[in-house]
Amino acid sequence: MTRKLLFAAFFSVAATGLHADVIAPDDVAANEYGEVEVSLTGVSGDPARGEEVMTNRGLGNCIACHQVTALDDYPFHGEVGPTLDGAADRWTEAALRGMLVNADNIFPDSAMPSFYRVSGFVRPGNGYTGRAAEGPLEPILSAQQVEDVVAYLLTLTE
Template sequence: MLLAATIGLAATSLQADVIAPGDVVMTEYGEVTESLTGVPGDPARGQAIMVDRGQGNCLACHQVTALDHEPWHGEVGPSLDGVATRWDEAALRGLLVNADTVFPDSIMPAFYKVSGFVRPGDGFTTRPAPADLQPMLAAQDIEDVVAFLMTLTDY
C-alpha cells in the first residue's frame, strides 16, 4: 500500500512538471528552450513515434536515410538527414510544437498546439471535433522525437 502511494505521488510530481500546450513559451525565432517535461527524451521511442502512421508520421513528408528500412519516405518537407547539424534542440522542439511560428506557410502540423486555429470539422461537418482537443503528440512524445532528431548528424 505504501509503495502504491509513493508511486502515485511520484507520477503526480512528474505530471506537474509538464508544460501545457497553452503555456509553452517560444522565443521570437520560434524556439522552445525549456523541455516540455523536464525528462530527457528517449531517441528509440522518438524514432518509433516518427514512423508510426498514427502518431508523428514524419516519414509521410520527410526522407530520413537512417530510416531507409521503413517504407514511404515523403518529399514534401526537407530531408531530415543532418538535421541536428542545422538546428539545435530548442529550435527542433519549437518546430514540432508549432512550425508555423518559424515557417508561416508550412503545411507541417503543429504537434503540440490545441488552440488558435479552426477546429477540424467546424465548417465541414455536423459533427465537429470536440472543443477540448488534445495535442497530436504528448509532451514526452515531443521530447522523444527531438532526442531522435538530435542523433541525425549525417547527410
C-alpha cells in the same frame, strides 16, 4: 477485477506525479524565432522512443512527409518536407522543439502539423471523421513524445 482496478489506479496516480512539471500546450513559450528553449517535461527525451513516434502512422508519422536515410527500413518516405538527414547539424534543439510544437512559428504557412498545440486553429477536425472537434482539443503528441522526437532528431548528424 478489483486488483486490476487498484493496480491501474496506482499507476495512474504515480504517472501523474511524474508529469507534474509538464508545460501545458497553451503555456509553451517560444522566442521571437519560434524556438522553444525549455524542455516541455524537464525529462530527457529517449531517441529510441522518438524513432517509434516518427515512424508510427498513429503518432507523428514524420516519414510520411520527410525522408530520413537512417530510417530506410521503414517504407514510404515523403518528399513534402525537407530531408531530416543532418537535422542536428542544421537546427538547434530549441528550433527542433519549436518546429514540433508549432511549425508555423518558424516556417509561416507550413504544411507541417503543430504537434503540441491545442488552440488558435481555424477549424480543427474531430479525429479523422471530417466533423468539427467537440470539447477541448488534445495535442497530437504528448510533451514527452515531443521530447523523444527531438532527442532522435539530435542523433541525425552528417
